[in-house]
Amino acid sequence: MVWDAWGIPAGHQPLSAQIRGLLAQVFGISGDPVVRRDEGDVPLRESALTPAQRDGLVAVVGVGNVSTDHHDRLVRAGGKSTPDLLRRRLDGLQDAPDAVVFPADHEQVLAVLAYCADNAVAVVPFGGGTSVVGGVEPDRGRFATVIALDLRRLDRLHAVDPVSGTATFGAGVTGPRAEELLAAHGLSLGHFPQSFEFASIGGFAATRSSGQASAGYGRFDDMVQRLRIATPSGDLELGHAPASAAGPDLRELFVGSEGAFGVLTEVTVRVRPRPETVVHQAWSFPDFATGAVALRAVVQAGAAPTVLRLSDEAETGLNLARSGDIGGGSVQGCLAITTFEGTRAHIERRVAEAEALLLAAGGAALGSAPAEQWEHGRFAAPYLRDALLDLGVLCETLETATSWSALAEVKAKVTAALTDSLSGQGTPPVVMCHISHTYPTGASLYFTVVAKQTDDPLTQWGIAKRAAGDAIVAAGATITHHHAVGTDHRPWLTAEIGELGVRVLRAVKRELDPVGIMNPGKLIR
Numbered sequence: 001m002v003w004d005a006w007g008i009p010a011g012h013q014p015l016s017a018q019i020r021g022l023l024a025q026v027f028g029i030s031g032d033p034v035v036r037r038d039e040g041d042v043p044l045r046e047s048a049l050t051p052a053q054r055d056g057l058v059a060v061v062g063v064g065n066v067s068t069d070h071h072d073r074l075v076r077a078g079g080k081s082t083p084d085l086l087r088r089r090l091d092g093l094q095d096a097p098d099a100v101v102f103p104a105d106h107e108q109v110l111a112v113l114a115y116c117a118d119n120a121v122a123v124v125p126f127g128g129g130t131s132v133v134g135g136v137e138p139d140r141g142r143f144a145t146v147i148a149l150d151l152r153r154l155d156r157l158h159a160v161d162p163v164s165g166t167a168t169f170g171a172g173v174t175g176p177r178a179e180e181l182l183a184a185h186g187l188s189l190g191h192f193p194q195s196f197e198f199a200s201i202g203g204f205a206a207t208r209s210s211g212q213a214s215a216g217y218g219r220f221d222d223m224v225q226r227l228r229i230a231t232p233s234g235d236l237e238l239g240h241a242p243a244s245a246a247g248p249d250l251r252e253l254f255v256g257s258e259g260a261f262g263v264l265t266e267v268t269v270r271v272r273p274r275p276e277t278v279v280h281q282a283w284s285f286p287d288f289a290t291g292a293v294a295l296r297a298v299v300q301a302g303a304a305p306t307v308l309r310l311s312d313e314a315e316t317g318l319n320l321a322r323s324g325d326i327g328g329g330s331v332q333g334c335l336a337i338t339t340f341e342g343t344r345a346h347i348e349r350r351v352a353e354a355e356a357l358l359l360a361a362g363g364a365a366l367g368s369a370p371a372e373q374w375e376h377g378r379f380a381a382p383y384l385r386d387a388l389l390d391l392g393v394l395c396e397t398l399e400t401a402t403s404w405s406a407l408a409e410v411k412a413k414v415t416a417a418l419t420d421s422l423s424g425q426g427t428p429p430v431v432m433c434h435i436s437h438t439y440p441t442g443a444s445l446y447f448t449v450v451a452k453q454t455d456d457p458l459t460q461w462g463i464a465k466r467a468a469g470d471a472i473v474a475a476g477a478t479i480t481h482h483h484a485v486g487t488d489h490r491p492w493l494t495a496e497i498g499e500l501g502v503r504v505l506r507a508v509k510r511e512l513d514p515v516g517i518m519n520p521g522k523l524i525r
């Protein structure tokens with residue numbers, strides 16, 4: 001991945017005339033995009049890795065697998081949130097891990113952690129580096145040295161059990177590679193977050209990721225069957241049966257642990273046969289409230305689409321503008337997408353049931369084209385953010401989840417918090433929202449915020465994010481449905497799990513990581 005933006009250079013596209021026109025009209029923004037710096041010109045904080053530390057790490061992973069190279073450090077300087085990318089655009093010294101270490105397997109990870117604990121080196125587990133909550137910040141904590149522990153060499157499919165429907169991956173396997181490896185067995189994981197192309201299996205588990213097909217395949221934490229974990233205190237293997245009454249489920253301590261307790265080195269996940277058929281459908285609802293009632297009816301009836309999402313009026317309008325009017329101008333109000341995967345017979349029944357419910361709730365069928373176009377372009381949106389940032393437009397997302405009964409109130413309060421805080425800074429935003437993940441009892445809300453940047457966009461977004469986070473917590477929703485806590489959401493964790501809850505997590509960390517080398521400052525302090 002490139003160091004100061006999303007993805008690969010080939011994915012970067014200039015903004016269309018249509019979007020440029022919209023930006024001029026709504027925000028008065030025109031002009032040329034900033035020219036980004038060449039990687040080689042970026043000054044990096046000098047590496048604090050001592051020769052003795054280098055020798056110690058080389059003794060574990062081999063000479064070619066400890067790097068203090070400028071590029072290797074720079075591309076692991078942090079994650080991919082908008083503040084991360086804005087910081088990369090600042091002049092002056094960039095911080096970065098002092099070295100990047102590439103272990104080959106579980107035993108090497110265990111030995112690196114033991115070495116680091118004995119030699120006061122902080123460790124940041126690094127999967128795909130797509131964190132949007134500060135999860136891979138090279139925070140040294142109270143140590144002089146921090147390494148990024150890059151898990152890309154843990155890239156194997158260790159085992160497939162087609163009878164039970166499970167597969168065991170090394171933590172560093174990326175989303176596309178996992179699907180490729182499973183395809184050879186006629187299987188699929190079905191986990192497609194927007195960061196799919198770059199994020200890793202270990203990262204998905206460590207952050208409780210949720211993919212766009214979560215209505216059908218479930219969240220990633222639901223898919224996890226077994227975990228192999230290396231910690232500074234030793235290793236663990238958890239999850240011996242599909243279900244167990246052997247006390248509290250300790251796997252739950254590690255999914256979502258964000259590298260603060262140890263490193264997930266192998267993850268066994270539930271897999272499914274590759275779908276025989278996929279049916280795409282798009283729907284239009286007169287407004288968001290009507291659409292939300294319709295989605296709830298579908299989920300609560302168990303009609304089980306694979307993808308089920310609803311854009312609000314603002315997002316529907318922008319998507320039409322972006323795509324040159326997907327679906328040929330027929331969408332007004334709010335666009336909903338459903339897809340169904342499985343065998344033809346199984347799909348037919350579910351499609352019929354969902355169709356009846358969506359129509360009864362006020363939906364109008366739009367055919368398959370808008371849904372197919374959404375699926376086709378779904379991994380490209382992050383590149384659009386880069387082009388907007390380059391032009392002086394602030395663009396960031398945030399997410400939460402709540403019960404169906406509180407959904408409208410949470411949406412209204414978060415939208416108001418974002419609108420008021422940015423308008424108060426002289427930069428009225430456009431706030432868009434969609435329901436991205438659904439459950440029988442509630443749903444997630446995913447907000448996209450676009451505004452003109454001030455002279456200090458980091459402070460500008462910091463104020464807006466604080467207002468939104470406070471609004472989420474005050475409304476009783478979760479501070480994060482799938483992005484995780486990292487550093488950015490830590491201020492709200494106590495409100496969510498209570499003082500005692502935070503003390504429980506600290507106690508677990510003390511046991512597994514007594515010296516405190518694991519990902520300092522992430523999840524808990």
Ligand SMILES: Cc1cc2nc3c(=O)[nH]c(=O)nc-3n(C[C@H](O)[C@H](O)[C@H](O)COP(=O)(O)OP(=O)(O)OC[C@H]3O[C@@H](n4cnc5c(N)ncnc54)[C@H](O)[C@@H]3O)c2cc1C
Nearest residue numbers: 127128129130131135193194195200202203209210259264
């Ligand atoms: C454009 C964009 C779109 C996104 N879309 C989605 C989405 O649709 N759904 C979603 O859930 N998330 C999404 N995210 C967030 C992010 O991609 C997820 O959190 C993802 O799971 C991170 O995986 P990763 O391999 O990149 O982990 P990293 O970013 O490398 O790490 C994330 C955290 O996990 C820790 N970690 C990583 N690997 C391990 C391991 N093996 N053991 C222990 N700790 C580890 C890291 O230290 C860090 O704290 C998006 C991010 C971006 C930038």
